Amino acid sequence: xxxxDGEQLGVMDVRDAIQRARAAGVDLVxxxxxxxxxxxxxxxxxxxxxxxxxxxxxxxxxQVTVSVKEIKFRPGTDEHDYSYRMKHAREWLEGGDxxxxxxAFRGREMTHRELGAKILKKLTEDLADLAEVEISPKMEGYxxxxxxxxxxxxxxxxxxxxxxxxxxxxxxxxxxKETPAPAKEPAAKETPAVxxxxxxxxxxx
Numbered sequence: 050x051x052x053x054d055g056e057q058l059g060v061m062d063v064r065d066a067i068q069r070a071r072a073a074g075v076d077l078v079x080x081x082x083x084x085x086x087x088x089x090x091x092x093x094x095x096x097x098x099x100x101x102x103x104x105x106x107x108x109x110x111x112q113v114t115v116s117v118k119e120i121k122f123r124p125g126t127d128e129h130d131y132s133y134r135m136k137h138a139r140e141w142l143e144g145g146d147x148x149x150x151x152x153a154f155r156g157r158e159m160t161h162r163e164l165g166a167k168i169l170k171k172l173t174e175d176l177a178d179l180a181e182v183e184i185s186p187k188m189e190g191y192x193x194x195x196x197x198x199x200x201x202x203x204x205x206x207x208x209x210x211x212x213x214x215x216x217x218x219x220x221x222x223x224x225x226k227e228t229p230a231p232a233k234e235p236a237a238k239e240t241p242a243v244x245x246x247x248x249x250x251x252x253x254x
Contacts, residue, residue: 124164
C-alpha cells in the first residue's frame with residue numbers, strides 16, 4: 050500500500066487498508082492489479098480523474114493533425130481550371146495540410162502520360178515556395194500522382210501574414226462602425242408668401 054505522499058506503507062489486509070484510506074478522507078485505488086501482491090494507493094479519486102482529463106486535453110491541444118487533401122487534373126486541363134486548383138493547393142499547404150495532386154487518364158489518354166507529367170512539373174514549380182515533394186510523380190492504376198508537404202518556415206510566415214491582414218480588416222470595420230454619420234442639416238423652412246392686403250374703396254378715398 051502507498052500513501053498520498055508516495056510513502057510505502059507495506060503489505061496489509063484489504064479491510065485495514067480501506068479503513069486507513071477512509072480515516073484520511075481519501076479513496077483506495079488499485080494501481081497495479083497484476084503485481085504480487087497487488088499495489089493500492091491512497092488518493093482523492095475525483096481529483097485524480099480531473100487532473101487526468103486536464104492532461105489529456107493539454108496533450109490534444111499540442112497535437113498537430115495533418116490531413117491529406119486532393120486535387121485532380123486531366124491531361125487536357127486548361128489554364129483556368131489549373132489556376133483554380135493550384136490556388137486551392139496553396140491554401141491547404143498554408144494551413145499545414147499535405148496535398149495529393151493526381152492526373153486521371155481515360156482510354157487512349159494513357160498513351161500520353163507526358164501531358165500529365167508536364168502538369169505535375171508545372172505544379173511543383175508553382176508550389177516550390179510553400180511545399181516540398183514527399184512522393185515524386187508515379188503511376189497508380191489509371192492515375193499519375195505526387196504528394197506535397199508544406200515547408201514549416203514558409204507556412205508559419207504565411208499564417209502570420211494572414212493573421213495580420215485579418216486583424217487590419219477587423220480594425221478597419223471597427224473604425225467604420227465608430228465613425229458617426231454626419232448630422233443632417235435641418236431643412237430650411239419656407240416662408241409663406243404674404244399676399245398684399247387689398248384696400249377697401251373707403252380707404253382709397
